[in-house]
Amino acid sequence: MNSDFLKYQAQTTPHPLAMEISYANGSYIYDSNNKAYLDFVAGISATPLGHNHPKVISAIKKQLDKYMHVMVYGEYIQKPAVELTKLLAKNLPSSLEKTYLVNSGTEAIEGALKLAKRATGRSEVISANKAYHGNTMGSMSIMGFEERKQAFRPLLPNVKFISFNNESDLKHITKKTACVILETIQGGAGFIVPSNNYLQKVQKRCNEVGALFILDEIQPGIGRTGKLFGFENYNCIPDILVTGKGLGGGMPIGAFTASSKLMDLLQDNPKLGHITTFGGHPVIAASALATLKEVTESNLMQEALEKEQLFRKLLVHPLITEIRGKGLMLAIITPSSDTANSLILKCQEAGLILFWLLFEPKAVRITPPLTISNDEIIKGCEIIIDLLDEIQQQ
Known part of the structure; x- marks a missing residue:
């Protein structure tokens, strides 16, 4: 599938992430090996109710x-x-x-x-x-x-x-x-x-x-x-x-x-x-x-502001210089593009989906589904902090 993807489907960058998707549900996307990835991106803000929402x-x-x-x-x-x-x-x-x-x-x-x-x-x-x-x-x-x-x-x-x-x-x-x-x-x-x-x-x-x-x-x-x-x-x-x-x-x-x-x-x-x-x-x-x-x-809009505060509380680290945005449209600002790139790629390996912004190379996108739970936020933020510790020690 990977070779067919690269051969027949036009690409937007020389190095796509190329994760083969099997299915998605709630706040998770699953690859062809059934590995679960917690989704902090929501298809670039396009799935506010998460994946496969019953309604x-x-x-x-x-x-x-x-x-x-x-x-x-x-x-x-x-x-x-x-x-x-x-x-x-x-x-x-x-x-x-x-x-x-x-x-x-x-x-x-x-x-x-x-x-x-x-x-x-x-x-x-x-x-x-x-x-x-x-x-x-x-x-x-x-x-x-x-x-x-x-x-x-x-x-x-x-x-x-x-x-x-x-x-x-x-x-x-x-x-x-x-x-x-x-x-x-x-x-x-x-x-x-x-x-x-x-x-x-x-x-x-x-x-x-x-x-x-x-x-x-x-x-x-x-x-x-x-x-x-x-x-x-x-x-x-x-x-x-x-x-x-x-x-x-x-x-x-x-x-x-x-x-x-x-x-x-x-x-x-x-x-x-x-x-x-x-x-x-x-x-x-x-x-x-x-x-x-x-x-x-629903209460999703009010909860978006409460979840923003949880993200801001949990995402405190020397390699996070600023958190920009409002509600569940947030961006971690890191000291360099290398830090941002490393964090995004390491998080994918660890089962957490983050992504880049178009014109700010030091930024890391956090735009999860509005339906994401507090427990899922805590889990994802723990992965981010652990990997930032790892990057800091390199």
């Missing part, structure tokens, strides 16, 4: 028995998609009332950028240095990391970059700006949280010049920060909200949400302003609906 699996199976794909997005009334978008609206501020369902976070970003240009008639897009919003051509254009973009230029024109949390850069947002797009918490940059009401100040500046304010909640959304969406922690409301990853409960999804006034612009002048074949797929929408219901109707 999610039941919703998928029930929908499979009824029908799968029947028509391109937006033409037929399909109950799972209608109920999902209605439940999202119920749990969002009144200005965020209509949702367009797509297939991935990066497609949702593309749709949000198109909507901003359509609504304002402007072309300038402002993003942040070290931002990551996906990897299609439009999303890559607003990635604030040139090393990952240079091989694929030319990209979208008229994109400018500001520094996250730098208020003096807000002067660059002008009446030429169609939109400012930011991650609520910068992910690839190292889980940088907004400070000093930064997002509120960006929103105010956007309002002053008529630009739209877009927030990317693909990672922090769906309960991970102790609120359904991260922006609820930071005294702001975006004009366009983008989500994905965890919303699908392990199935591929993306979505962008705005007011009806904005979203209806995609219907005409031109018609078919944004189209997708599989967006709102009934099986995926059923999975997302079950996930959203469980997150909003």
Whole structure:
């Protein structure tokens, strides 16, 4: 299987982890030798209810028995998609009332950028240095990391970059700006949280010049920060909200949400302003609906904050210089990339899954399922501390 994996399936790096998966359940993934791995990553924040959650699996199976794909997005009334978008609206501020369902976070970003240009008639897009919003051509254009973009230029024109949390850069947002797009918490940059009401100040500046304010909640959304969406922690409301990853409960999804006034612009002048074949797929929408219901109707969001404090209490070590993030979106910062690499690889050998961040080589991702137990947190943290001791002695 390993040789076939490398021969027939395109890879993203020269050295994939190449663990052969047999099955997964709860907070654990099992390889082909039936070795259990405690999952502190949750598919990069994409399985908030853990693996094989009974309510999610039941919703998928029930929908499979009824029908799968029947028509391109937006033409037929399909109950799972209608109920999902209605439940999202119920749990969002009144200005965020209509949702367009797509297939991935990066497609949702593309749709949000198109909507901003359509609504304002402007072309300038402002993003942040070290931002990551996906990897299609439009999303890559607003990635604030040139090393990952240079091989694929030319990209979208008229994109400018500001520094996250730098208020003096807000002067660059002008009446030429169609939109400012930011991650609520910068992910690839190292889980940088907004400070000093930064997002509120960006929103105010956007309002002053008529630009739209877009927030990317693909990672922090769906309960991970102790609120359904991260922006609820930071005294702001975006004009366009983008989500994905965890919303699908392990199935591929993306979505962008705005007011009806904005979203209806995609219907005409031109018609078919944004189209997708599989967006709102009934099986995926059923999975997302079950996930959203469980997150909003349980105590998982409050528990995410309590579990954050347990992680911070347990992860104290000379080789941990800082723990960034909020809730169960956390990153260990180590003294060097070598330390981070060693810890991630040694933990996998020891049965604990950790992972890297895109642009911060000293960081180690900790984004477990929201359903992870305190005992599992304690077990995983003990492995981390023991291996950091080992690395320190080398």
